[in-house]
Amino acid sequence: xxxxxxxxxxxxxxxxxxxxxxxxxxxxxxxxxxxxxxxxxxxxxxxxxxxxxxxxxxxxxxxxxxxxxxxxxxxxxxxxxxxxxxxxxxxxxxxxxxxxxxxxxxxxxxxxxxxxxxxxxxxxxxxxxxxxxxxxxxxxxxxxxxxxxxxxxxxxxxxxxxxxxxxxxxxxxxxxxxxxxxxxxxxxxxxxxxxxxxxxx
Amino acid sequence: xxxxxxxxxxxxxxxxxxxxxxxxxxxxxxxxxxxxxxxxxxxxxxxxxxxxxxxxxxxxxxxxxxxxxxxxxxxxxxxxxxxxxxxxxxxxxxxxxxxxxxxxxxxxxxxxxxxxxxxxxxxxxxxxxxxxxxxxxxxxxxxxxxxxxxxxxxxxxxxxxxxxxxxxxxxxxxxxxxxxxxxxxxxxxxxxxxxxxxxxxxxxxxxxxxxxxxxxxxxxxxxxxxxxxxxxxxxxxxxxxxxxxxxxxxxxxxxxxxxxxxxxxxxxxxxxxxxxxxxxxxxxxxxxxxxxxxxxxxxxxxxx
Numbered sequence: 001x002x003x004x005x006x007x008x009x010x011x012x013x014x015x016x017x018x019x020x021x022x023x024x025x026x027x028x029x030x031x032x033x034x035x036x037x038x039x040x041x042x043x044x045x046x047x048x049x050x051x052x053x054x055x056x057x058x059x060x061x062x063x064x065x066x067x068x069x070x071x072x073x074x075x076x077x078x079x080x081x082x083x084x085x086x087x088x089x090x091x092x093x094x095x096x097x098x099x100x101x102x103x104x105x106x107x108x109x110x111x112x113x114x115x116x117x118x119x120x121x122x123x124x125x126x127x128x129x130x131x132x133x134x135x136x137x138x139x140x141x142x143x144x145x146x147x148x149x150x151x152x153x154x155x156x157x158x159x160x161x162x163x164x165x166x167x168x169x170x171x172x173x174x175x176x177x178x179x180x181x182x183x184x185x186x187x188x189x190x191x192x193x194x195x196x197x198x199x200x201x
Numbered sequence: 202x203x204x205x206x207x208x209x210x211x212x213x214x215x216x217x218x219x220x221x222x223x224x225x226x227x228x229x230x231x232x233x234x235x236x237x238x239x240x241x242x243x244x245x246x247x248x249x250x251x252x253x254x255x256x257x258x259x260x261x262x263x264x265x266x267x268x269x270x271x272x273x274x275x276x277x278x279x280x281x282x283x284x285x286x287x288x289x290x291x292x293x294x295x296x297x298x299x300x301x302x303x304x305x306x307x308x309x310x311x312x313x314x315x316x317x318x319x320x321x322x323x324x325x326x327x328x329x330x331x332x333x334x335x336x337x338x339x340x341x342x343x344x345x346x347x348x349x350x351x352x353x354x355x356x357x358x359x360x361x362x363x364x365x366x367x368x369x370x371x372x373x374x375x376x377x378x379x380x381x382x383x384x385x386x387x388x389x390x391x392x393x394x395x396x397x398x399x400x401x402x403x404x405x406x407x408x409x410x411x412x413x414x415x416x417x418x419x420x421x422x423x424x425x426x427x428x429x430x431x432x433x434x435x436x437x438x439x440x441x442x443x444x445x446x447x448x449x450x451x452x453x454x455x456x457x458x459x460x461x462x463x464x465x466x467x468x469x470x471x472x473x474x475x476x477x478x479x480x481x482x483x484x485x486x487x488x489x490x491x492x493x494x495x496x497x498x499x500x501x502x503x504x505x
Contacts, residue, residue, distance in 0.1 A: 032475045039260040040327065041475045102479050105464050113462055170372040170443055172272060
């Protein structure tokens with residue numbers, strides 16, 4: 001099974017991810033404009049784009065644990081997934097900015113409302129990651145510095161989960177489940193060093 | 202007996218059913234002509250309670266917060282159909298002359314049902330205009346006899362897990378509870394609604410009887426009521442219990458007092474489509490002339 005997947009990925013290029021990524025966004029806006037999303041389309045689009053963002057971010061986070069624990073190697077798609085995640089987070093943020101709050105009191109919202117502060121922080125952190133998601137930047141920065149910068153993805157995931165946890169009213173399971181999934185994926189990539197390793201060295 | 206507050210509108214002014222069933226097309230047609238005046242108008246907060254344009258029946262009945270049926274806006278319309286609303290009894294207790302379990306029909310028998318076209322403003326910063334049919338709460342309270350010393354009215358919503366999938370999860374501490382100060386409850390704007398657009402109120406909107414307090418955020422207007430208690434102490438209320446910093450007992454619509462999660466200065470009007478402009482929120486949701494005197498001398502940012 002994993003061999004089959006790994007063999008397949010050698011033949012499946014990454015460019016379709018970039019080509020297909022915008023389609024759901026175009027589709028949901030089309031539905032919103034033509035009345036297919038109910039009576040409050042702006043909120044619906046905003047929430048759906050937020051949820052999709054989290055899915056894509058989680059997919060990117062899953063790649064290393066998949067390889068290390070299950071032997072499935074999807075590493076070549078990780079950059080495309082990361083760039084797609086940034087595209088969705090930006091679409092989510094712009095929907096909020098333009099269609100929801102309509103540029104009113106934006107700065108006050110960012111400063112005063114913790115879930116917006118957290119969401120904006122995640123977007124801000126993602127920006128340099130997206131801008132350096134190319135071979136030229138990787139060469140220019142050097143591998144070590146580039147990898148260090150891109151570890152900020154972990155912070156983005158944590159902030160993304162927190163953004164949702166802070167947002168919901170009452171006690172709701174869904175954001176808690178997502179938070180647990182993210183926590184598990186983060187823990188799964190930690191290298192456990194036995195406490196006695198110092199003695200052996 | 203009722204008729205204490207009237208707007209100038211009659212049933213002749215309410216959009217005919219054949220129209221509101223597909224008002225979309227009419228809106229699309231009228232946008233060009235009337236748009237400049239009414240929709241794209243200036244942001245000046247002009248209060249005109251007599252020319253409110255009601256939302257469509259579809260908008261009012263497919264976009265609801267009724268967590269007993271689920272937390273999404275579509276869940277109530279999807280699941281509330283299974284709720285049994287007949288028979289329905291309401292337990293009236295506390296500081297009343299005639300406590301007891303009342304059959305709904307007996308409790309409201311021969312009381313005046315009036316049409317009230319009210320703004321409805323959710324704490325989540327969206328709004329609608331709803332043509333309710335209802336009875337002034339004061340009439341009901343007078344029927345059961347409010348005893349001297351009673352200062353508050355507490356309400357409870359039905360909890361019936363077999364018909365309300367939402368209460369199987371502890372989203373809130375069920376039953377849903379709300380309350381009003383007695384003078385708020387006795388105010389002629391405060392009604393117990395049993396209908397919308399002249400039709401029996403749909404389950405997702407709080408059948409068979411719900412509170413409507415148009416100058417307060419929507420969550421105060423408790424749905425599907427099974428208990429009314431008169432008390433001399435401020436009763437616990439659900440959202441205040443869940444998060445007291447965000448939801449106060451009073452929860453009057455107030456554009457100057459922010460909710461921690463949302464600016465309350467403006468609101469999204471449901472039904473305007475994807476590119477609908479926000480409109481400024483009015484003090485007491487446009488009912489300042491009628492209710493501001495209830496809160497004279499109170500710091501509304503402290504008693505939010």
